[in-house]
Amino acid sequence: MIPFNKARTKAKLRIGPHNKEVLDVLICGMLGDFWADKIPGNLLNSTRIQLEQSISNAAYIHYLSLYFYELGYCARPIPTLIKKTEFKASNLSSTNTSSGYSEPGNEKVGIENRFNYRLTLFTFTNWSLQKGQGVFIATNSFTYEDCKFLALTLTQKYQLKTSVVKSGKPNQWRLSIFKESMPRLAELVGPHFIPEMEYKLKGYL
Numbered sequence: 001m002i003p004f005n006k007a008r009t010k011a012k013l014r015i016g017p018h019n020k021e022v023l024d025v026l027i028c029g030m031l032g033d034f035w036a037d038k039i040p041g042n043l044l045n046s047t048r049i050q051l052e053q054s055i056s057n058a059a060y061i062h063y064l065s066l067y068f069y070e071l072g073y074c075a076r077p078i079p080t081l082i083k084k085t086e087f088k089a090s091n092l093s094s095t096n097t098s099s100g101y102s103e104p105g106n107e108k109v110g111i112e113n114r115f116n117y118r119l120t121l122f123t124f125t126n127w128s129l130q131k132g133q134g135v136f137i138a139t140n141s142f143t144y145e146d147c148k149f150l151a152l153t154l155t156q157k158y159q160l161k162t163s164v165v166k167s168g169k170p171n172q173w174r175l176s177i178f179k180e181s182m183p184r185l186a187e188l189v190g191p192h193f194i195p196e197m198e199y200k201l202k203g204y205l
Contacts, residue, residue: 059196
């Protein structure tokens with residue numbers, strides 16, 4: 001099989017089957033700062049997954065770039081440094097059906113029920129690393145109903161007490177994890193945090 005990240009490999013040859021954990025990270029990443037661009041092709045369209053983070057999260061994006069590189073989903077182990085820190089995965093035709101959380105224009109769409117299947121501890125950790133800060137997880141791009149679904153999923157699956165609160169901007173919401181559930185959150189995701197990002201759980205690790 002041709003490696004995904006081999007130079008000049010056409011997108012139509014970057015085929016699966018994909019590692020489930022990789023798909024979990026990509027799909028759940030759409031809840032955070034991932035976005036999917038559709039790349040038109042002569043024979044087959046492909047999808048490029050991108051992630052942009054602030055400089056304070058540079059260590060995380062370096063970790064994520066290396067993770068995808070070692071599995072063949074990035075062309076280089078070091079992300080491109082611009083005004084913000086960004087990484088791009090290789091164009092993949094076989095992820096076209098996996099990018100169900102985005103539309104042209106990078107707008108988020110409704111969350112599907114399969115999310116519960118994809119939300120593993122590893123993907124929840126990545127979501128927390130991207131969008132979490134203490135007791136809040138930024139879900140500003142989603143509707144109130146979607147946020148209620150996310151909060152309920154976290155409660156049912158991981159026994160976290162959560163609620164949906166206003167973000168301070170019109171019609172934007174975020175998830176609030178009750179302070180009494182923070183030790184539980186740290187117990188769940190702390191072992192998967194890289195040391196540079198432990199500030200997000202300061203006082204609970």
